[in-house]
Amino acid sequence: MALSFDRASVDYGGGVGVRDVTAEIRPGEVVALIGPSGAGKSSLLRMIHGGLAPTSGRVVVDGREPSQLEDAELRRLRTGIGVVRQDLGLVPNLSVARNVIAGSLGRRSRFAAWRSMVLPRMPELEAVHARLERLGIGDKLFQRVDQLSGGEQQRVAIARAMYQGPRLMLADEPLSALDPTRSREVLELFVELAGESGATLVLSLHDVELARACVPRLIGLRDGRVHFDDASERLGDDELRSLYRIAGAPG
Amino acid sequence: MNDLRRPFPLGPRGRLLVAFAFAGALSYWFLGLSLSGLLPARGAGDQLGAFFGAALHPAVDYEASWVPEGAPPFLSNVGRAMLETLLLAAAAMSFAILLSIPLALWTSTSFWQRQSRGAAGIARKSKLGRALLPFVRLVIACMRSVHELLWAVVLLAAFGDHHFLAVLAIAIPFAGTLAKVYSEMLDEAPTDSSEALAEAGLAPGFCFALGRLPRALPDMTAYTFYRFECAVRSSAVMGFFGFPTIGYYLKLSYENLYYREVWTWLYALIVLVLVFEAWSARLRRRWVAR
Amino acid sequence: MSRVEEIRRLRREAPRSRFLRWSGVALGALVVASWSDTERWPFALFRGQRVHNLERFLERELVPYPLRNGDRGPADLFGWARDLFAAKGGEATLSTLAISALAILLAAACAWTLGPLAARNLSTARPAEDLQGKPESRAWRAVRGATFALFVALRALPEYILAYLLVALLGPGHAWPAVLALGVHNAGILGRLSAESVENLEPAPLQALRTSGARRSDLIVAAVWPLSINRWLTYFFYRFETCVRESTALGMLGIASLGYWISDAQANHYYDEVFFFVGLSGLIVVVADFASARARRSLREGDKLR
Numbered sequence: 001m002a003l004s005f006d007r008a009s010v011d012y013g014g015g016v017g018v019r020d021v022t023a024e025i026r027p028g029e030v031v032a033l034i035g036p037s038g039a040g041k042s043s044l045l046r047m048i049h050g051g052l053a054p055t056s057g058r059v060v061v062d063g064r065e066p067s068q069l070e071d072a073e074l075r076r077l078r079t080g081i082g083v084v085r086q087d088l089g090l091v092p093n094l095s096v097a098r099n100v101i102a103g104s105l106g107r108r109s110r111f112a113a114w115r116s117m118v119l120p121r122m123p124e125l126e127a128v129h130a131r132l133e134r135l136g137i138g139d140k141l142f143q144r145v146d147q148l149s150g151g152e153q154q155r156v157a158i159a160r161a162m163y164q165g166p167r168l169m170l171a172d173e174p175l176s177a178l179d180p181t182r183s184r185e186v187l188e189l190f191v192e193l194a195g196e197s198g199a200t201l202v203l204s205l206h207d208v209e210l211a212r213a214c215v216p217r218l219i220g221l222r223d224g225r226v227h228f229d230d231a232s233e234r235l236g237d238d239e240l241r242s243l244y245r246i247a248g249a250p251g
Numbered sequence: 252m253n254d255l256r257r258p259f260p261l262g263p264r265g266r267l268l269v270a271f272a273f274a275g276a277l278s279y280w281f282l283g284l285s286l287s288g289l290l291p292a293r294g295a296g297d298q299l300g301a302f303f304g305a306a307l308h309p310a311v312d313y314e315a316s317w318v319p320e321g322a323p324p325f326l327s328n329v330g331r332a333m334l335e336t337l338l339l340a341a342a343a344m345s346f347a348i349l350l351s352i353p354l355a356l357w358t359s360t361s362f363w364q365r366q367s368r369g370a371a372g373i374a375r376k377s378k379l380g381r382a383l384l385p386f387v388r389l390v391i392a393c394m395r396s397v398h399e400l401l402w403a404v405v406l407l408a409a410f411g412d413h414h415f416l417a418v419l420a421i422a423i424p425f426a427g428t429l430a431k432v433y434s435e436m437l438d439e440a441p442t443d444s445s446e447a448l449a450e451a452g453l454a455p456g457f458c459f460a461l462g463r464l465p466r467a468l469p470d471m472t473a474y475t476f477y478r479f480e481c482a483v484r485s486s487a488v489m490g491f492f493g494f495p496t497i498g499y500y501l502k503l504s505y506e507n508l509y510y511r512e513v514w515t516w517l518y519a520l521i522v523l524v525l526v527f528e529a530w531s532a533r534l535r536r537r538w539v540a541r
Numbered sequence: 542m543s544r545v546e547e548i549r550r551l552r553r554e555a556p557r558s559r560f561l562r563w564s565g566v567a568l569g570a571l572v573v574a575s576w577s578d579t580e581r582w583p584f585a586l587f588r589g590q591r592v593h594n595l596e597r598f599l600e601r602e603l604v605p606y607p608l609r610n611g612d613r614g615p616a617d618l619f620g621w622a623r624d625l626f627a628a629k630g631g632e633a634t635l636s637t638l639a640i641s642a643l644a645i646l647l648a649a650a651c652a653w654t655l656g657p658l659a660a661r662n663l664s665t666a667r668p669a670e671d672l673q674g675k676p677e678s679r680a681w682r683a684v685r686g687a688t689f690a691l692f693v694a695l696r697a698l699p700e701y702i703l704a705y706l707l708v709a710l711l712g713p714g715h716a717w718p719a720v721l722a723l724g725v726h727n728a729g730i731l732g733r734l735s736a737e738s739v740e741n742l743e744p745a746p747l748q749a750l751r752t753s754g755a756r757r758s759d760l761i762v763a764a765v766w767p768l769s770i771n772r773w774l775t776y777f778f779y780r781f782e783t784c785v786r787e788s789t790a791l792g793m794l795g796i797a798s799l800g801y802w803i804s805d806a807q808a809n810h811y812y813d814e815v816f817f818f819v820g821l822s823g824l825i826v827v828v829a830d831f832a833s834a835r836a837r838r839s840l841r842e843g844d845k846l847r
Contacts, residue, residue: 049450051446051450074452075452075453075454076452077452078449078450078451078452079451079452080452081450081451081452082451083447083450083451085443085446085447085450087443088443088447089443089444089446089447089448089450089462090444090447091444091461091462091465091466092466093465093466093468093469094461094465095555102448102451102453102457102461102462103447103448103451104451105448105451105453105457105461106451106452106453106454106457107452110454113457117461122545122548125548126544126545126548129544129547129548130544138547139551141548141551141552142551142552142555143555143556144556147556157447160451161451164451164452264767264770267774271646271649274642274646275642275643275646277639277642278638278639278640278642278643278646279643281635281636281639282636282639282640282643282715282716282720282797283715283716284643284715284716284717284720288711288712288715288717289711289717290711291710291711291712292710292711292712292713295709295710295711295712298709298710299710302706302710337571338571338574338575338578339575341568341571341572341574341575342572342575342576342581344572345572345575345576392827392830393823396786396822396823396824396826396827396830397819397822397823397826398786398787398789398790398822398826399790400701400790400793400800401789401790401800401803401819401822404793404803404804404807404815404819405815405816405819408598408602408807408812408815409594409595409598409599409603410586410591410594410595410598411591411594413583413585413586413591414578414580414581415581415582415583415585415586416586418581419583484698484699485699487699487702488699488701488702491701491705498702501702502705505705505706505709513706517698517702520697520698520702521694521697521698524697524698525693525697528693530564533560534560534561534564537558537560537561538561
């Protein structure tokens with residue numbers, strides 16, 4: 001799925017939101033948004049799936065503007081976008097299988113959706129199990145989500161997004177709750193999964209070094225503006241460091 | 252040190268205490284109470300002794316000197332009354348839950364929201380539903396603010412004797428209470444999972460049913476069980492209006508001054524309530540705390 | 542092993558609680574049994590003689606007296622209501638409120654002094670200390686158990702039955718039976734709630750006082766009461782609201798609350814008056830409900846009584 005931002009801005013009134021962001025992301029590309037907290041990474045991600053409308057400028061996803069779509073059209077667009085939220089957004093007292101299946105119901109008819117929630121059929125369970133196994137938690141299929149560890153829960157959220165069969169994956173700070181070794185593992189997993197399915201992947205990340213090591217293209221955001229946008233091997237230490245420099249402080 | 256800065260000799264807690272004492276004294280005066288009222292009524296001193304004396308010897312058989320031929324044993328009567336109390340409570344609760352669900356959904360804000368556009372959550376387009384909202388709120392307030400015994404009085408006056416009226420008398424106020432509490436719980440449930448489902452392109456109805464409802468369900472179940480306990484007590488009291496629950500037999504025995512039977516009925520009710528309470532406490536622990 | 546078999550195995554081995562399942566079955570059985578008694582089915586209510594009764598009730602008996610005969614109109618309705626309120630309703634309303642207030646104050650006094658005795662963190666030989674591994678004092682466990690059992694026993698019986706027994710024992714014509722019945726039942730409820738809230742207190746302030754040499758009584762006066770008072774007041778107002786509701790009904794036992802006039806009118810078949818007083822009772826419950834909700838909200842959000 002192709003994405004483009006054309007002078008997109010969000011004005012929260014007072015605080016800095018997003019200012020004049022212009023960027024193109026090609027289908028199948030893997031991009032990390034990096035920058036200090038409050039730089040506008042989450043707002044940018046939310047504009048992509050239509051959770052937030054730009055106050056000026058345009059965001060175009062797969063040839064359409066999410067904020068301009070009717071509800072039904074927006075929902076159709078969203079079925080092709082897998083989102084892994086920072087808070088995961090899982091239902092803790094349902095089983096892993098039901099959580100994963102729930103993510104894919106947007107594409108089904110009302111009746112089929114209810115049927116697969118109440119009595120999931122074997123082919124569905126097989127597909128879910130295959131995804132979970134790929135993520136290393138196949139044996140948790142029928143466990144309640146609140147009985148899993150934090151890392152396992154995150155994998156359930158990833159499985160749910162993957163099970164949608166998305167052409168675009170969005171992940172907001174997916175590493176914030178993990179220790180450094182796990183962080184790298186999970187980030188590599190994201191990149192790998194996107195590569196396998198050919199989906200576009202956009203993540204927001206805190207850790208610049210990790211992003212540079214694993215993600216081919218980085219967009220640095222600062223105060224809601226694009227600070228740099230380049231392939232990671234071309235980005236020098238100085239540029240990365242300047243992203244976090246306090247405005248007005250001597251270099 | 253704080254005391255030095257207080258403009259008033261009493262702190263907020265002291266003032267509260269004074270207000271409470273004043274309210275208590277005012278009520279005491281208004282009701283025309285006197286401490287002598289706490290002593291047994293004239294001529295009832297012996298009665299009081301007899302009543303509490305019987306506590307240690309609850310009846311296991313009829314106290315009456317003459318029992319009609321073929322009457323079932325006393326204890327089997329006790330069992331039947333206990334079962335009847337429980338069944339009335341179950342019927343009333345099941346009916347109340349059924350009544351409360353549409354009311355709860357109607358009055359909960361979250362049911363009318365569509366979360367597709369983020370936290371702003373524009374209301375779903377159902378003009379009639381929203382226009383009737385204040386009316387539905389009023390209906391709920393009326394249902395739950397009239398006591399179940401008063402509902403029984405009104406219903407019995409309207410329809411005459413019928414077993415369903417006991418069910419309805421309990422179910423109406425309980426449904427009102429359940430509806431209010433359910434809708435509050437639904438509105439206070441965490442929103443992250445329903446937002447996540449909206450972001451995956453699910454229709455608002457599914458986001459509510461699969462994302463929000465399950466988050467509120469443990470609390471709703473726990474509260475329902477607590478209300479079931481209350482329904483057991485209410486169903487026992489319904490016996491005072493002629494329905495065959497524990498209250499009916501208790502009243503009969505008390506009017507005949509069969510105090511040992513009275514204690515049997517009291518113990519039967521206590522056992523019923525305690526068993527139910529223990530069961531629901533354990534269920535709550537298993538179901539909510541997991 | 543094929544994937545299907547693996548899934549079947551996982552489903553078999555998924556953790557399930559036998560207790561929860563049997564509870565569900567038992568509840569379902571109770572509900573089915575309760576409705577399998579056809580005498581409980583409502584259909585007979587709208588057949589035969591009952592329909593005529595209902596019609597008469599709605600068209601004649603329920604209609605307020607001034608509207609019933611053609612000669613007077615809706616303008617007299619207000620006078621009718623005002624007279625009823627002045628003669629009976631007003632005083633009964635105040636009595637209802639007074640009974641509830643006195644009862645809930647008695648209950649609170651009882652619960653707030655005894656509550657800490659049922660709390661696991663205070664009712665031990667070493668209050669507010671971490672008891673990991675240390676043996677517990679048997680005497681204190683007995684105190685705690687006895688207080689807890691007292692609370693359970695107090696709230697086991699419904700208020701109406703307590704009041705019914707007390708009316709005969711203490712004599713009719715005064716409000717003590719209602720006050721005591723409501724007080725006893727609510728003392729049990731508030732007692733358990735306040736014990737629970739003490740158990741959920743942050744241990745740090747209590748431990749700090751304890752290490753500086755405070756006795757148990759100092760601990761209760763200086764820390765437990767001030768720290769719990771907000772929570773306790775929330776419960777207090779919540780139970781006050783239910784007390785008002787309950788005391789409207791207790792009047793039917795001959796105690797001077799609104800219920801008294803309801804059963805009086807019922808005995809005379811003045812169903813318009815029954816309706817008036819039931820409506821009035823509903824109204825004061827709504828008002829009490831509103832006041833209690835306001836009080837609880839200001840406790841939650843406003844100035845804390847610390």
